[in-house]
Amino acid sequence: MLPFGIYFHWPFCRSKCPYCDFVSITAKNIDIRAWTDAYLSVLERYAARTADKAVSSVFFGGGTPSLMPAETVAGLLSAVRRLWKTDEDAEVSLEANPGTLNAEKMNAFRKAGVNRLSLGIQSLNDADLRFLGRLHDSETALNALQTARNVFPEVSADFIYALPHQTFKDWENELRRILDLKLDHLSLYQLTLEEGTFFYKKGIEPPEENLCADMFELTDRMTYAAGIPRYEVSNHARSGHECRHNLLYWQGGEWLGIGPAAHGRFFENGKYLATAGGKDPARWMKTRETAEEVLSTKEIAEELILTGLRTEKGVLRERFKEIVGADIEEFLYADTLEDYCSDGLMISDKKGLRATARGLLILNSLCSSLVK
């Protein structure tokens, strides 16, 4: 049986960060009752179609879900438990921005059933936080982190590096401070400049490619030495602390996406469905519109290969066969794979197919000539 999770997208933030292209908006008056009803009705609609599955993870993402009232989170989680068989140790994550929740609110989320908090710290340098348009400073972030560690069994923090002005040494120093926090899970993203964002319009450019590659390799080395190695391109965990929900996206699983712009994947009557909530939050709340399509075998295979190769364990052969119904080799050019393996860019063994650290740096171009 494949792992099955539920993703809720809460699209509201206090302000819009200049680099962010997630579906997130600022709004003064949020009709909490109406939003809760919308989530609940979509949940119930899906439950009728997937009641035979057992929930192993729930993820509240955004946007800034730490702005959700804890009662709303509690209500949605109790609906999940009522509508599906739910693993006793199901992972329940919530994304939080420092400065949006105090100890009392963290305790209320914990009581509601949240057992993993993912804190968007982004930087330990106040000047970089200002550059990133964040509303918090590093002291607020570190205080929130300390409180979170007292409340939640699992705590993760997000950071962004490869900022336009950042030097190799800057990142090395900051990463050392981050590792000194001795967290069990870290998400370390290189800044991407997405079309449509304020940074993109301003013409902000990333550091040159070689510096980004060096920073990535440094991150790999330092996190490995600190016992918190990479298990996905941007995600690091001590053994046993990987985010189960995210692994379900990357290694093949089933999940429901609930909310504006939320994506889902699940089997129904032998077909693997891809769903996507409408992108406009106000419209989604009223219409709950969700596009749905059946993925072809080739589309499923391609997706599993592209996401699986981002992970340390790679594309798992057994899981691949369970979902696609065929061996992974059927979708790959054999000669190219052989070349990649002998060049030390990929490893293929009984368990699966994975990229080496060197391969990861050029993963997109590797995949474009590998996948049929």
Ligand SMILES: C[S@@+](CC[C@H](N)C(=O)[O-])C[C@H]1O[C@@H](n2cnc3c(N)ncnc32)[C@H](O)[C@@H]1O
């Ligand atoms: C869904 S976002 C939002 C979480 C939360 N609202 C916050 O900002 O702290 C999850 C993470 O993606 C990362 N992120 C968002 N936009 C990014 C970008 N353009 N480049 C790199 N990382 C980005 C940030 O680290 C962020 O914490």
Ligand code: SF4
């Ligand atoms: S980065 Fe986070 S806080 Fe900033 S706009 Fe995006 S979702 Fe909101």
